[in-house]
Amino acid sequence: MACVNPVPKLYRSVIEDVIEGVRDLFAEEGVEEQVLKDLKQLWETKVLQSKATEDFFRNSIHSPVFTLQLPNSLHQTLQSSTASLVIPAGRPLPSFTTAELNTSNSSASFTFPGYPIHVPAGVTLQTASGHLYKVNVPIMVTQTSGRASILHPIQQVFQQLGQPSVIQSSVPQLNPCSLHATAEKPKRMETVLQQPTILHSGTVDRKHLENATSDILAPPGNEREIMSEALLSQPESSQYIRLPGVVFPPQVSQTHLHGEPVLGVAGSMTQNLNGGPLSTGRQGAQHQHMSDIQLRVLKNRMFGCGSVKQPRNTEEPSSLPVSEKDSNSQMDLSIQVTDDDINEIIQIDGTGDTSSNDEIGSTRDVEENEFLGIIDAGDLKVLEEEADSISNEDSTANSSDNEDPQIDVVEEDPLNSGDDVSEQDVPDLFDTDNVIVCQYDKIHRSKNKWKFYLKDGVMCFGGRDYVFAKAIGDAEW
């Protein structure tokens, strides 16, 4: 199918062109070449992590599941023979570059072509579903038809690993298996494999895993605990692979992560990696220090996914980022989930969040004054209910000041109520995530019929990017 989305290639070519173009500029300024490389890294990382580039490596919605086998050569802490992690594979287009892989900030999103792929350390893998995997240790990713097979290695890992190898599993949105393994290397890269149904401790049954093929294994609440422990205990630098064994159903991960690529427990893990529950996707190559301890914990626990755990998960990651950042100290398995941590860590990605408007009252005041002018206190409350609750403070404060001039216009409230609605829409109307930036050849209007002749545009819908050379549209106003 014409599935090859031109956007990724286009973006890559643009990035290349720009970097080449500024290379001379950098040289003139006396800036080191390394800075230019850093710029490129940062840029590519952000682009790769954005949802817009999900298509980079995902041509199809369904991505095959592949197993990620961690070589025994995994770090000293990781002594298990191999841990197979199932990673939903997207398209076959491993596009990571060695340069990227080797850098600390390396991040690569790739889709598995179905054949075993050896992923060198320092690579961040992003599955088709958008899950971000950071690989600190060289891993071999192979595609397996059955999910059950995935479990085996994991169990083995759990069993054998007494080390801090922790594999996180999170459930990808689309793929039941998203293996998120984090192995930490001196490079600070971690491999995070998300496996939705990884059961730790060999005792965990494959049954669970198998049953959970589409979702996550059933293991009871231990999962959460394990995860939290796993998350909390983060050893530093020593290489370890974290076997999260935590399997989260897609639901879990999604809810947990606010839509960031990393979902589920693993997501929380990755969050930790990124230092923020939600930022995993963005930061990609965040370094996390995972503690060794988790294996122990994991062994003792069954990993399972349950929606119930979700709340825990949210808590866990939040606490983890804090601890992780400090990582060099190993943390015990104690789960320290505090709402405060969560509140501090969980960041609402939406820039349109008006929760901070209290402090930035001026902006809100302006908007509110617009309707305050024609709204009395009673109507204001109604509007407030419709609007953010935050505005209440400002509006109430303003309403008292505006009461006098409002007296005359109070009567107009019912008349202008319709206008109020549209007025409210205006500020919000232009704050949308779906934006098209383009050039127009011709804009034609006939009465209320509009015709658009656009060209060279970049579209962004729900985070996903599209481009067009020409666009023709018909509209009615």
Next chain:
Amino acid sequence: MAYQLYRNTTLGNSLQESLDELIQSQQITPQLALQVLLQFDKAINSALAQRVRNRVNFRFSLNTYRFCDNVWTFVLNDVEFREVTELIKVDKVKIVACDGKNTGSNTTE
């Protein structure tokens, strides 16, 4: 010079963020960052003009329109973008369009 229009795209925003990080870490000067952005403008404009060859049709209902400084800004509702390969439906879309009839004209800020 090319339109700075495309800075508010995923690619452009990520570049700006990266540049800001480097500026904060004092690795580059703001002036240099500006030069990079200008270079980006040229690159993206030429890339879009030359490398993109697909067409999209769309139908929608127009909510608002604005034309100021030769820049059209529309807000559309219930838009349906139809490309050869796929159909995309969006509830609300904002279109910002600069004059493309004369590519020599720039809307530099």
